Amino acid sequence: MTEALKREYQVCEEIGRGRFGTVFRCISRISGDSFALKSIDKSLISGDSLDSQCILTEPKILQFLSPHPHVVQIFSTHEDDSHLHIVLELCSSQDLYRRIIDNGVFSESESRVVITQVLQAISHMHNLGIVHRDIKPDNIMFSSDENLVKLTDFGSADFFSKESGELVRGVVGTPYYVAPEVVAGLDYNEKVDVWSAGVVLYIMLAGFPPFYGDTVTDIFEAVLRGNLRFPTRVFKSVSSMAKDLLRRMLCKDVSRRFSADQALRHAWITSG
Numbered sequence: 001m002t003e004a005l006k007r008e009y010q011v012c013e014e015i016g017r018g019r020f021g022t023v024f025r026c027i028s029r030i031s032g033d034s035f036a037l038k039s040i041d042k043s044l045i046s047g048d049s050l051d052s053q054c055i056l057t058e059p060k061i062l063q064f065l066s067p068h069p070h071v072v073q074i075f076s077t078h079e080d081d082s083h084l085h086i087v088l089e090l091c092s093s094q095d096l097y098r099r100i101i102d103n104g105v106f107s108e109s110e111s112r113v114v115i116t117q118v119l120q121a122i123s124h125m126h127n128l129g130i131v132h133r134d135i136k137p138d139n140i141m142f143s144s145d146e147n148l149v150k151l152t153d154f155g156s157a158d159f160f161s162k163e164s165g166e167l168v169r170g171v172v173g174t175p176y177y178v179a180p181e182v183v184a185g186l187d188y189n190e191k192v193d194v195w196s197a198g199v200v201l202y203i204m205l206a207g208f209p210p211f212y213g214d215t216v217t218d219i220f221e222a223v224l225r226g227n228l229r230f231p232t233r234v235f236k237s238v239s240s241m242a243k244d245l246l247r248r249m250l251c252k253d254v255s256r257r258f259s260a261d262q263a264l265r266h267a268w269i270t271s272g
């Protein structure tokens with residue numbers, strides 16, 4: 001651990017583990033406030049691999065996006081021979097995935113509170129020319145005060161240029177959440193994040209994803225068909241306004257799919 005890090009923070013208990021590192025709670029010796037310290041073991045990453053790119057991209061993009069109320073805040077990075085340490089805002093241990101598993105489906109008003117904040121984070125990113133490419137419940141955390149939602153995990157994010165209309169390439173994302181144009185191997189734009197946020201909203205309301213299958217291939221085929229259904233058993237009590245927003249976010253035709261800003265202006269969002 002670097003001297004500066006040891007001087008500034010007292011490292012406490014482990015609070016999580018990812019593929020490349022361990023996350024600890026740490027306390028600032030100056031303010032007494034708690035933070036999350038993500039320590040990435042550099043020996044687990046091979047030199048010029050995609051993994052090492054992701055790990056280096058994340059702090060760079062977080063620095064660029066911070067501060068925003070719905071993007072997990074980065075405070076500093078410290079590097080030594082063996083590790084890259086990132087000091088982040090401390091979130092609650094429960095992410096949206098865990099909350100859906102533990103508490104079941106969300107009401108419309110609960111879903112609205114979460115998705116509005118996610119869309120605000122996406123709008124902020126898109127306005128700064130960044131596409132996240134891995135929006136999913138596991139990457140949506142709650143802040144320690146529980147009502148604030150924070151978007152995390154920018155390891156798959158990339159820069160794009162809105163002015164030049166330049167498109168992004170590469171199959172990136174998680175099967176249930178990935179947009180059809182990504183699965184089809186086409187170039188794509190930032191609206192892939194709106195599609196993924198639409199999948200998240202659908203799951204919060206229904207408890208299952210809109211496009212699913214037993215294997216990754218089956219899921220991809222369902223995504224490519226993009227046949228959005230609202231089974232009566234589950235959706236009979238969901239408002240037509242909520243379904244209308246889902247249709248506009250989960251629209252296969254990218255040119256007709258809502259942007260994050262359009263979604264934020266939709267009546268179902270603003271009526272909240």
Ligand SMILES: Nc1ncnc2c1ncn2[C@@H]1O[C@H](COP(=O)(O)OP(=O)(O)OP(=O)(O)O)[C@@H](O)[C@H]1O
Binds near residue numbers: 088090092
């Ligand atoms: N800012 C944070 N505040 C609180 N807990 C966190 C924070 N960041 C990460 N964690 C916890 O640490 C765990 C590991 O996080 P990390 O970002 O290293 O990996 P991951 O994104 O879960 O997985 P992968 O490494 O496969 O991408 C998370 O699942 C979460 O429980």
